Amino acid sequence: MKKVGILYHPKVEATQVKARELEGFLSSRGLSVWVCSAWEREKACARLDGTDLLLTVGGDGTILRAAQVVIPGTTPITGINLGKLGFMTELDADEALEKLPVLIDTDGWIDERAMLQAEIVASGQESRTFHALNDVVVARGEIARVIRVEASIDGRYMTTYKTDGVILATATGSTGYALAARGPVLYPHSADFLLVPIAPHLSSAYALVLPANATVELRLSTYHSATLSVDGHINLPLTNADTIIIKRSPHKTRFWRISPQDSFYSSLEEKLKGRQSESGRKG
Numbered sequence: 001m002k003k004v005g006i007l008y009h010p011k012v013e014a015t016q017v018k019a020r021e022l023e024g025f026l027s028s029r030g031l032s033v034w035v036c037s038a039w040e041r042e043k044a045c046a047r048l049d050g051t052d053l054l055l056t057v058g059g060d061g062t063i064l065r066a067a068q069v070v071i072p073g074t075t076p077i078t079g080i081n082l083g084k085l086g087f088m089t090e091l092d093a094d095e096a097l098e099k100l101p102v103l104i105d106t107d108g109w110i111d112e113r114a115m116l117q118a119e120i121v122a123s124g125q126e127s128r129t130f131h132a133l134n135d136v137v138v139a140r141g142e143i144a145r146v147i148r149v150e151a152s153i154d155g156r157y158m159t160t161y162k163t164d165g166v167i168l169a170t171a172t173g174s175t176g177y178a179l180a181a182r183g184p185v186l187y188p189h190s191a192d193f194l195l196v197p198i199a200p201h202l203s204s205a206y207a208l209v210l211p212a213n214a215t216v217e218l219r220l221s222t223y224h225s226a227t228l229s230v231d232g233h234i235n236l237p238l239t240n241a242d243t244i245i246i247k248r249s250p251h252k253t254r255f256w257r258i259s260p261q262d263s264f265y266s267s268l269e270e271k272l273k274g275r276q277s278e279s280g281r282k283g
Contacts, residue, residue, distance in 0.1 A: 001031065004052065004053050005048065006033065006055045007037070007038040007055070007057070007062060008035070008037060009057065009058035009061070009062045014093075015058050015062075018080070018093055020035065022055060022057070022100070025097055025100060026100070038056065041065070048069060051075050052075070053104070054078070055080060056077060056078070056079045056080065057080045059086055061233065062079070064133055064233065065231075067253045071131055071251050076255060078257075080092075081093060085271050088172065090103075090257055106258065109257050110255070111254070111257045111261075112189070112253075114191045114252060115132060115253060116132045116169075116246055116249055117251075118132065118168075118230060118246050120236070122241075122242045122243075128236075131230075131249045131251050132170070132249075133231060133253045135169040135170065135178060135229075136169075136228070137198075138165055139165025139166075140165060140222075140224065140227070141226050141237070143225060148162055149161045149165075149221070150219040151195070151216065153215070153217075154215055163200040163203060165199075166198065167183070169183065171187060172188055179272075183207040184207060187264065188264055191248065194210070195207065215247040217244070217245050220241065221241070222240055
């Protein structure tokens with residue numbers, strides 16, 4: 001390992017302090033290190049070439065932005081938690097300096113996670129494509145009125161949701177917004193994904209687990225504003241008759257881990273309660 005990038009949360013001062021501390025430590029070991037705000041995607045992308053490992057300092061939101069920086073590459077990510085739950089992070093901030101040598105110099109393992117691809121098709125406009133590590137959400141806008149979303153799976157009409165929104169979530173995202181909307185938790189290495197309605201009104205209320213090769217088409221039917229949200233930080237307006245096509249992405253997010261590969265279930269309850277396990281396991 002020769003080159004390491006560090007992305008921090010620019011709105012939390014402690015993450016910037018920790019990022020500079022990590023930079024000094026890694027530089028003292030002879031590594032080439034660059035540091036950037038996770039909010040400056042283009043700047044980070046320009047520095048990514050040749051980077052062996054991307055460290056994030058913050059929480060899961062910082063990791064979601066890092067995943068966008070890496071696409072379409074394969075640079076692995078290791079998260080250092082200065083957030084709240086830290087489902088995807090690997091190390092606590094207070095143990096980072098102690099464990100960085102282990103992370104860099106020993107044999108870890110690659111934790112590969114499936115992503116979703118969302119294509120927006122709007123009348124009179126070129127289609128746009130996005131990729132999500134956590135979820136793709138079609139939801140109502142500022143006006144507190146339900147929207148109608150026609151859902152088809154693999155080209156066949158399924159139902160019309162009358163709802164606040166619809167979540168398409170990966171296994172990684174199944175412990176996020178989808179879980180709050182009463183969706184199930186998927187094992188993180190599963191390639192399956194979820195379709196979960198948000199507060200449906202007199203329409204289908206159950207969540208669906210869809211196979212990795214499924215294609216979901218959502219067609220918006222509303223007189224009010226609506227929104228497409230990709231991983232919670234890419235947000236675009238939607239209008240009546242806009243269509244979003246969601247399927248498994250050709251890209252994956254790769255995490256570099258040093259913690260046990262079988263610790264997901266043992267730490268799940270602790271994380272869902274917002275507590276940290278004694279081992280500091282976060283992913």
